[in-house]
Amino acid sequence: MSFKSVFTNKKTQKKAPDTALSKKAKAIISEQQTVARAVFNSAGVCVYADDAFNALHKDGRLVDTHMLDFVIFEDEAAIDTRSAFALNNISKTSSVYIEDGIQNVSYFDKSRASDNPDLRYPSKLLFQSIKGRGGDNYTIMSLADGDTDSALPDNIVALIDASSAGAPSTTPESFIEDAGLSKKDISIFLNMSHELMAIIKPDGRVRDINHTIERNLGYTTKQLEAISFIDLIHPEDRAHVHTILRSILNERTDENGVFAEAHQGEIIFFETRIIARDGETLWTEWKVQSTEGGLYTVGRDMTDAKRHEDELIRHQTQLSEAQEIGQMGHWRWDIGQNSISWSDELYRIFGVTQDNFAPSLDSVNSLLQRRDVGRMMQAFQRAMIEKNNYEMEFSIILPNKDERSLKLQGRCEMDNHGDVCALFGVIQDVTERTNYERDLRSAKEAAERAYAAKSQFLANMSHELRTPLNAIIGFSEMMQRQLLGPIGTEKYLDYIVGIRESGEHLLDLISDILDMSKMEAGKYELDIEELSVAKIVRLAVHMMEGKASDAKVKMNLDIDNEDAVLQADRRAILQVMLNLLSNAVKFTEEGGKIDVACESGDEFIRVVVSDNGIGIPADKINDITNPFEQAAAHDTRSHEGSGLGLAITKELIELHNGALRIESEYGAGTTVSFTIPVTHTAKK
Numbered sequence: 001m002s003f004k005s006v007f008t009n010k011k012t013q014k015k016a017p018d019t020a021l022s023k024k025a026k027a028i029i030s031e032q033q034t035v036a037r038a039v040f041n042s043a044g045v046c047v048y049a050d051d052a053f054n055a056l057h058k059d060g061r062l063v064d065t066h067m068l069d070f071v072i073f074e075d076e077a078a079i080d081t082r083s084a085f086a087l088n089n090i091s092k093t094s095s096v097y098i099e100d101g102i103q104n105v106s107y108f109d110k111s112r113a114s115d116n117p118d119l120r121y122p123s124k125l126l127f128q129s130i131k132g133r134g135g136d137n138y139t140i141m142s143l144a145d146g147d148t149d150s151a152l153p154d155n156i157v158a159l160i161d162a163s164s165a166g167a168p169s170t171t172p173e174s175f176i177e178d179a180g181l182s183k184k185d186i187s188i189f190l191n192m193s194h195e196l197m198a199i200i201k202p203d204g205r206v207r208d209i210n211h212t213i214e215r216n217l218g219y220t221t222k223q224l225e226a227i228s229f230i231d232l233i234h235p236e237d238r239a240h241v242h243t244i245l246r247s248i249l250n251e252r253t254d255e256n257g258v259f260a261e262a263h264q265g266e267i268i269f270f271e272t273r274i275i276a277r278d279g280e281t282l283w284t285e286w287k288v289q290s291t292e293g294g295l296y297t298v299g300r301d302m303t304d305a306k307r308h309e310d311e312l313i314r315h316q317t318q319l320s321e322a323q324e325i326g327q328m329g330h331w332r333w334d335i336g337q338n339s340i341s342w343s344d345e346l347y348r349i350f351g352v353t354q355d356n357f358a359p360s361l362d363s364v365n366s367l368l369q370r371r372d373v374g375r376m377m378q379a380f381q382r383a384m385i386e387k388n389n390y391e392m393e394f395s396i397i398l399p400n401k402d403e404r405s406l407k408l409q410g411r412c413e414m415d416n417h418g419d420v421c422a423l424f425g426v427i428q429d430v431t432e433r434t435n436y437e438r439d440l441r442s443a444k445e446a447a448e449r450a451y452a453a454k455s456q457f458l459a460n461m462s463h464e465l466r467t468p469l470n471a472i473i474g475f476s477e478m479m480q481r482q483l484l485g486p487i488g489t490e491k492y493l494d495y496i497v498g499i500r501e502s503g504e505h506l507l508d509l510i511s512d513i514l515d516m517s518k519m520e521a522g523k524y525e526l527d528i529e530e531l532s533v534a535k536i537v538r539l540a541v542h543m544m545e546g547k548a549s550d551a552k553v554k555m556n557l558d559i560d561n562e563d564a565v566l567q568a569d570r571r572a573i574l575q576v577m578l579n580l581l582s583n584a585v586k587f588t589e590e591g592g593k594i595d596v597a598c599e600s601g602d603e604f605i606r607v608v609v610s611d612n613g614i615g616i617p618a619d620k621i622n623d624i625t626n627p628f629e630q631a632a633a634h635d636t637r638s639h640e641g642s643g644l645g646l647a648i649t650k651e652l653i654e655l656h657n658g659a660l661r662i663e664s665e666y667g668a669g670t671t672v673s674f675t676i677p678v679t680h681t682a683k684k
Helices: 003-008 010-015 023-032 051-056 154-166 172-178 183-190 211-217 221-225 235-251 303-326 344-349 361-365 370-386 431-481 490-520 533-550 570-586 645-655
Strands: 037-041 046-049 071-073 101-108 120-131 137-143 196-200 206-209 267-275 281-291 294-301 328-334 390-397 403-414 420-429 528-532 554-559 565-569 593-600 604-611 659-665 669-677
Touching: 051 137, 183 196, 183 206, 196 211, 206 221, 235 267, 235 281, 281 303, 303 328, 303 344, 328 344, 344 420, 370 390, 370 403, 370 420, 403 431, 431 490, 490 645, 528 533, 528 570, 533 554, 533 570, 533 593, 533 604, 565 570, 570 593, 570 604, 570 645, 570 669, 645 659, 645 669
Parallel strands: 554 593
Antiparallel strands: 037 046, 037 137, 071 101, 101 120, 120 137, 196 206, 196 294, 267 281, 281 294, 328 420, 390 403, 403 420, 528 565, 593 604, 604 669, 659 669
């Protein structure tokens, strides 16, 4: 006989003994019992009642009546249906257990008060539970009037055992045994699977489990038999699972409580969290099938899969957030298809939504600037032919008519034959960068135009400025020397000296500005020749001796090789030396000294000018060689100048492929040195 025929054979169910005790048991109870009693089986149905209890029933016969149709409990907590699926709704198809002891109840009596069919009469009843020899549970109901003896007579216990042992069982175990399979056979079958497998009784308790449940959850069969299946469910999921299992049990019986064959075979799927014996939470997926004998359940441990799923979701979230921050999205196109797969960020970049836009070659081309449509297709075709990575920039017109600049970077995906089967890559919104670069180019072009205009202006003004200055200086010098005759008033001679010195100073400033402009424009040309280093240095020192003497500053010269030669521009090197010596004299106080040293080597010439003057502040050393930069503030410095001397000096040295170095301690002095290669190499 198959499992199905056992669980669905209604004829077999009808042949099972009725709910009443055997006649022999009834007779013996009637003879020996002194206290009114009624006996109910585990389903809550009366199997025996004496005359006292029968008289309380509306039909005069309590047998075959469900306990909950006979009495109402004042304390509903005393009722334990032992059905984890009932959810506080007492089901007459569930096993009913009443807490042992005296309970306050009321009887239903629909025959004594026609005007009030639900009239109730209060009473006290003593409830006692007992298990028969066959394993069936029974509840003994006794009238608790006066000093009732709560002890059950031995003969009643024996007769219940006899009745229980002699009656065919209607538990799932009996169906299995009727089918020719023992509990051991079922256990062997369950343990053949690596899934979580269990058979659950209609009252929610576990009948059989396999080794997988024991291994994964840490429970033994005996431990699970003592609790309900619903007790294993995580508290947050318990209500949901309650609802599912209760619906299964409710649907498997018809309105008369008879098992409905139409619902057998239906499998219910659900996910839930299970609490293992050690407290660990496991994610599980269950398949449940209802049978007349209970529920067959097959579960799968999904903890690792859930963990991987959560990890994947977390990574996807991080990727989406990173793409949003970087204004970048990824795409993929399978060759031969029209549709293109997009990430969420690309919808935002293209100014569309997933509801109203389906990415494809045609729909994307409709958003491109017309000039970029052909370029895009050519890039794709070239990538497929050459099997190379590719990138390009293009522009799109958003639905709101705004223009956006994008950068595409792509890769080729190969199939097993080495052919390109798909193109994929990323698209980044570079609108801000493109606009910035465009503005930068415009600013650069404007600056170059302004600089060119300035250079052109200075070039045009060079002769215009120098010619009158040379005339002023020349005529003032003639008047100072009185070449054409004496000047009548001596005071005029002082004025003439002032005119000449001012003119010379202005000429120096203009010359510096013109030289700096040429250097910045790259138009300063060197006239390279072979020079005697010693002669250039001595000439510069000699030219500055007058100023040094006037400032009462002593100058010392040290040249280690009088025969050293250098390939350089004579005027430029002399100007460098004069600029350095002029600064040293200018910023050295009376009584100070200036040391000039010339060191020659096989490849380089090094000249050092050091003084014990006022020095340069530490925060100014890095900026002192910039054009128009001076060590002292404009309103506090005592020495006039354009601020171009060191800037020109640095440029002239670097034009000779040399290097300038400045070391200074504020209030202690300054050392400036430059190194130039002996052999000049023109810059490319």
